[in-house]
Every structure is written in structure tokens, then in C-alpha cells.
Amino acid sequence: TQLLEQSPQFLSIQEGENLTVYCNSSSVFSSLQWYRQEPGEGPVLLVTVVTGGEVKKLKRLTFQFGDARKDSSLHITAAQPGDTGLYLCAGAYQNFVFGPGTRLSVLP
Amino acid sequence: GAGVSQTPSNKVTEKGKYVELRCDPISGHTALYWYRQSLGQGPEFLIYFQGTGAADDSGLPNDRFFAVRPEGSVSTLKIQRTERGDSAVYLCASSVGHSGEQYFGPGTRLTVT
Numbered sequence: 001t002q003l004l005e006q007s008p009q010f011l012s013i014q015e016g017e018n019l020t021v022y023c024n025s026s027s028v029f030s031s032l033q034w035y036r037q038e039p040g041e042g043p044v045l046l047v048t049v050v051t052g053g054e055v056k057k058l059k060r061l062t063f064q065f066g067d068a069r070k071d072s073s074l075h076i077t078a079a080q081p082g083d084t085g086l087y088l089c090a091g092a093y094q095n096f097v098f099g100p101g102t103r104l105s106v107l108p
Numbered sequence: 109g110a111g112v113s114q115t116p117s118n119k120v121t122e123k124g125k126y127v128e129l130r131c132d133p134i135s136g137h138t139a140l141y142w143y144r145q146s147l148g149q150g151p152e153f154l155i156y157f158q159g160t161g162a163a164d165d166s167g168l169p170n171d172r173f174f175a176v177r178p179e180g181s182v183s184t185l186k187i188q189r190t191e192r193g194d195s196a197v198y199l200c201a202s203s204v205g206h207s208g209e210q211y212f213g214p215g216t217r218l219t220v221t
Contacts, residue, residue: 004150006150031207033210040214040215041212041214041215042112042199042201042212042213042214042215043151043199043212044212045209045210045211048209088150088151090150090151092207094164094166095141095153095156095164095166095167096141096153096210097153098143098150098151098152098153099150100148100149100150101149101150
């Protein structure tokens with residue numbers, strides 16, 4: 001069974017703060033994706049990481065794939081209320097396995 | 109439309125009834141996925157189509173669940189003898205190929221009373 005864990009489960013911060021959320025597994029994935037989901041909508045892909053140790057930046061978001069391709073992190077710099085949402089990681093195996101998500105709330 | 113659409117957006121049904129949920133993928137996307145998302149959880153894989161055939165149906169929880177994609181575009185998820193535990197948001201996604209970026213629809217919220 002491919003199991004992904006995410007931490008923290010919930011995170012509430014003030015606008016302007018930095019934060020990091022984590023995605024961990026005991027399994028190796030060929031690639032890992034990060035999504036953001038807002039209420040009443042489907043997840044929207046933010047990034048795909050493929051190579052162990054890979055770092056990708058998307059404006060204020062920095063994604064890192066662990067060297068062993070078992071874990072990943074998402075760092076947000078100077079969070080804004082528009083960053084509020086459910087952040088999901090998904091590992092690619094035979095199909096896609098999603099973690100439970102981190103629910104982020106950025107207060108103005 | 110440019111995105112993945114799902115109908116209905118909400119469905120309330122009584123325990124024991126049959127329901128069908130429809131997904132219209134992005135035109136030209138050969139891969140189509142169904143997921144189920146319960147409150148406070150991430151999406152749970154149900155089934156994946158490549159073209160008209162189910163390439164992987166290992167996520168279907170039991171034989172009450174069935175999905176078709178007869179012409180390689182629109183897909184229907186069918187649930188027989190619904191149970192209260194089937195209540196969830198059912199998400200559909202499509203992609204150019206199996207390893208391509210998945211584009212999700214808004215989901216169908218199913219409530220079984």
C-alpha cells in the first residue's frame with residue numbers, strides 16, 4: 001500500500017509569515033505532485049517534481065523533492081490570504097496516491 | 109467548455125437507490141480518472157481509463173461501483189444499492205496521457221440519506 005502522510009494537518013498563520021508543509025512516505029515514487037484545492041472545487045496542480053533533490057520555485061512557493069524520492073516539502077514565503085486552501089501532495093505509482101492534505105488559513 | 113465538467117453538481121438519494129454520475133473530460137484527453145473525496149481527506153483513487161478501456165480499476169471499493177467510457181470521452185460512474193457510507197464528493201480528472209498533468213472537475217457531491 002502506497003501511503004502518503006502530510007503535516008501539519010491544519011495551519012493558521014498571519015499574512016506575511018513564512019511556512020513549510022511536509023509530505024512523507026515510506027515508498028519511492030516516480031514523481032510527486034502538489035495541488036491546491038479550494039472549497040467546492042477540484043484540486044489544481046501547482047507543480048510536478050521528478051528528480052530526487054529537485055527544487056522548483058513558483059513565485060513565493062518553493063517545492064523540494066527528497067533525495068530518495070520519498071518525501072517533499074512546500075515552503076511559502078510571505079503568505080497572503082489568497083494562499084488559503086487545502087494543499088495536497090500526490091505520488092505517482094501505478095496510479096496516483098493522494099495525501100490527506102494540509103489545510104492552510106492565512107489571516108489578513 | 110475548456111475544462112472538465114461534472115454533472116450533477118449535487119445529488120441526494122435514498123439508501124438503496126441507484127445513481128449515475130457523469131464526467132465530460134477535456135477534448136482530446138485520452139486518460140480519465142475517478143476519485144472519491146470524503147470530508148477532511150485527500151482524493152482516493154477509484155478507476156483510470158485509457159481510451160475506452162479501464163486500465164486500472166483497483167480502487168473501486170466493491171462490485172456496487174462500476175464505470176464506463178464507451179466512446180473514449182464522456183464517462184459515467186454508476187453506484188448500485190447506495191449506502192450512507194458512499195456519501196462523498198466524487199471527482200473526475202482527465203489528462204493527455206497517464207503521466208500527464210491531471211485537470212480536475214468541480215466534483216459531484218453525493219449524499220445518501
